[in-house]
Amino acid sequence: MNKDLWIIIERLGDIVLKHNQGQIVEIGLGQSTFMFSKFAKQFDRMHYGCDRSDRTCNWLKEKIKTKNTIICQMDSFDFMKLDCFKNMEVALFLIDGNHKNKYVSKEAEFLVSKLVPGGVGFIHDTFIKKDYYEKYKARGKTTEPYLTRLELEKRDDIWCLTWPYTANRCGLTQIIKKEENRPFYRQ
Numbered sequence: 276m277n278k279d280l281w282i283i284i285e286r287l288g289d290i291v292l293k294h295n296q297g298q299i300v301e302i303g304l305g306q307s308t309f310m311f312s313k314f315a316k317q318f319d320r321m322h323y324g325c326d327r328s329d330r331t332c333n334w335l336k337e338k339i340k341t342k343n344t345i346i347c348q349m350d351s352f353d354f355m356k357l358d359c360f361k362n363m364e365v366a367l368f369l370i371d372g373n374h375k376n377k378y379v380s381k382e383a384e385f386l387v388s389k390l391v392p393g394g395v396g397f398i399h400d401t402f403i404k405k406d407y408y409e410k411y412k413a414r415g416k417t418t419e420p421y422l423t424r425l426e427l428e429k430r431d432d433i434w435c436l437t438w439p440y441t442a443n444r445c446g447l448t449q450i451i452k453k454e455e456n457r458p459f460y461r462q
Contacts, residue, residue, distance in 0.1 A: 279441045281307050283449070284397055288367060292318040297366030297391045299323070302351045302382050303399075307369055308335050308344070314367070315343035323347070325354035326372065351378060355385050365389040371399035374411075376419035383423050383450075387433060390452040398423060402439045402446020424448045 284307070292299075292314055299311050301324035308324055315322035325347040326332055332348035339346070347354055351372055368386045370379060379398065386396055401424040411418045427450060428435045437448045454461065 280443055281310055282441050283438050283447055284369065285310055287395065287449075288314050289317070291367050291393075291395045292320065295366040295391050295393045295395075297364040297389075297394055300365050300368040300386060300389075301325075302354065302368075302370045302386075303372030304328075304331050304335055304346065305371070307371065308339065308346070311367075311369070312339045312341060312344040316341050319343070320366070321345065321359075323354075323357075323359060325349050325351055351382050355382070360389065363389055364391045364394075365396075366391055366394045368396040369399065370397070370420075374400060374416075374418040374420055376422040379420045379423040380426065383427060387427075387450060387452065390450070392452050392454040394452050396450040396452075398427075398448045398450070399442055400445045401448040402437050404444050407445060420448075421446070 298320050299315055299322040301308060301311050304324050304326035311322045322344045327350055329348055332346050335346050365386060370382045372378065383398060390396055398420055400418055400420045402421065403418055408418060424437060427433060432453050434451045434453065435448055437446055439446055441447060
C-alpha cells in the first residue's frame with residue numbers, strides 16, 4: 276500500500292475530532308477503514324462505513340473487532356436511508372466509493388448536510404492523474420468525482436481545498452462546514 280495514501284486524513288483527523296462532536300462516516304471501504312476505526316475508538320465515536328463488496332466487508336469485519344465500527348455491505352443509497360442517520364451529526368467523513376457523479380454528488384450532498392460546523396469531509400479522486408483517467412476511459416469506465424468538486428467549490432456554506440498529491444496522487448478534496456450566521460470577521 277502507498278504509505279502516504281491517507282496521510283492528510285491521518286494528520287488532521289484527530290484534530291477535527293478533538294474540536295468537533297459527531298460521528299465518522301465512510302463510503303467505500305479499504306485501508307482507510309482501519310484509520311477511521313482507530314479514530315472512533317480513540318475519541319469514543321461511532322464509525323459507520325459501507326461498501327458493495329462482500330469480500331471487502333468480510334475482510335474488514337474479520338480484522339476490526341470493536342463496537343465503535345459498524346460495517347455495512349450495501350449500496351451507498353441504501354446506506355444513507357438507515358435509521359442511524361435520521362438525527363446524526365457527522366464530524367468527519369470520506370467518500371471513496373462509486374466514481375460516477377450521480378453517486379458522488381448525492382453522497383456529498385447528504386453528508387455535507389449532516390456535517391457539524393467545523394466538521395470536515397473528504398472526497399477522493401477529485402483531481403485524478405492523466406494516466407489513471409486514461410486507464411478508466413480505456414476500460415469504458417468513468418471517473419467523475421471532479422464534477423462534484425467543481426459544484427462544491429461554488430457553495431457558500433463550506434470551504435473546499437483540493438490536495439493534488441498524496442491520496443495516490445488522485446486528488447483529495449477537503450470540505451469544512453462553515454458556521455451559520457457567523458460574524459463578518461469569520462467570513
